[in-house]
Amino acid sequence: MPQSRYEKIISARWIITVETDGEVLENHAIAIRDGKIAAIIPAADAAGLEADERLELPDHVLMPGLINLHGHSAMSLLRGLADDKALMDWLTNYIWPTEGKHVHDDFVFDGSLLAMGEMIRGGTTTINDMYFYNAAVARAGLASGMRTFVGCSILEFPTNYASNADDYIAKGMAERSQFLGEDLLTFTLAPHAPYTVSDDTFRKVVTLAEQEDMLIHCHIHETADEVNNSVKEHGQRPLARLQRLGLLSPRLVAAHMVHLNDAEVELAARHGLSTAHNPASNMKLASGISPVSKLMDAGVAVGIGTDGAASNNKLDMLAETRLAALLAKVGTLDPTSVPAAAAIRMATLNGARALGIADKVGSVKVGKQADLIAIDLAQLETAPAFDPISHVVYAAGREQVSHVWVKGRALMRERKLTTLDESDLKARAGDWRNRILAK
Secondary structure: OOOOEEEEEEEEEEEEOOOOOOOEEEEEEEEEEOOEEEEEEEHHHHOOOEEEEEEEEEEEEEEEOEEEEEEOHHHHHHOOOOOOOOHHHHHHHHHHHHHHHHOOHHHHHHHHHHHHHHHHHOOEEEEEEOEOOHHHHHHHHHHHOOEEEEEEEEOOOOOOOOOOHHHHHHHHHHHHHHOOOOOOEEEEEEEOOOOOOOHHHHHHHHHHHHHHOOOEEEEEOOOHHHHHHHHHHHOOOHHHHHHHOOOOOOOEEEEEOOOOOHHHHHHHHHHOOEEEEOHHHHHHOOOOOOOHHHHHHOOOEEEEOOOOHHHOOOOOHHHHHHHHHHHHHHHHOOOOOOOHHHHHHHHHHHHHHHOOOOOOOOOOOOOOEOOEEEEEOOOHHHOOOOOHHHHHHHOOOHHHEEEEEEOOEEEEEOOEEOOOOHHHHHHHHHHHHHHHHOO
16 A cells, blocks of 8 residues: 555544543544554545545544453353342352353353453453453454453362363463464453462462563452451451562552552552452442542552443443542542543553553554544434533443444444444353353
8 A cells, every 4th residue: 555545534523632631633534554543634634635445423532442451251141140249149159150050162252252242332442351261252352353351360269161270370371372473462361369369379470470471460459358358368458468479560450459548559559550440340249439549649550441241230431431430529529530531541541551552552643553433422412512521421322432443443333343243142142041041
């Protein structure tokens, strides 16, 4: 392709860049070449440029794709199976027994596809996942076209997938080797939580992560019981224990981080770790409210996640972004806490920073890869549109996401998935419902 010609030129009423909080470009266009943002120019100037494809979005916001910083995609097949339960009751009496009966490669592949279809329709372009049968998650990611971080779960106890911690690690690394070189796939080490992983295993994870240059993804400080039980068993709160074991570093994405004191906020900032805030799941399981304002004020990169659909019960990053802004306000009794622009940054650029890909995605900037979404604000529910940033956070719904691109490739056009078959996804989900109910 001649350098004067572009693959796509997308013009929109508004572009939210996220490069600077509150920056909105009106009536501008993004020119894409080789999957990257090659130019950002006034729409009027774009008319004279050559392109293979043009798209005019006169009533839309164009912005970075949403980054789901914590999820368990395959658990979409357990959506609504057990609700209104405490976390450990939910896990030990409902989720883990059902997983023990049904979770194999086919369950994980079908559940991950279902989740990815849902996430794409809601504007999510990147998922930081954590589950079992990692090759199945990777295959689903490739099929969907999403940017997928495949978290290789590590536990001490046996599941259908592995027998002990060493087995989880060995199988995860073997599966990782099958997909080396896939640009949109990244494997991470995912020790489940401090209450399911031993000191020796955490040390092995730290060593392996350093040797292989891998991220670490772990549930930490999710509930008060977790913290209290850690003090009883280890004589330390979980974060202090993980610091002793060397886990705290910029490699760590700490999911939840709800029950933190001021010293722990400072500790997180000092070690450069990132956190994944999961507002809906934390509310539904009554886990508490993460002190995201304190964390961000301290310099911690706080992103947003959905957790799994079994504890949410939807993978809706726009809804999570709204909840993140609202929870921060009610949690601090400060209506200025986490304003709309900061919430959008949490759902995009902060997530990219946490995953080490802020040089590639997370904002609209020349040279970055074209992971973009369009949101139609010409709907009754978002009229009149005074401030597109406010509308994206507080008024728009995921059904208003019209287009999704990853690395310039369209994953959804005018609400229609292009890489996945919606009817097929529904059929797979229905089949699994019947199999689970049959016990």
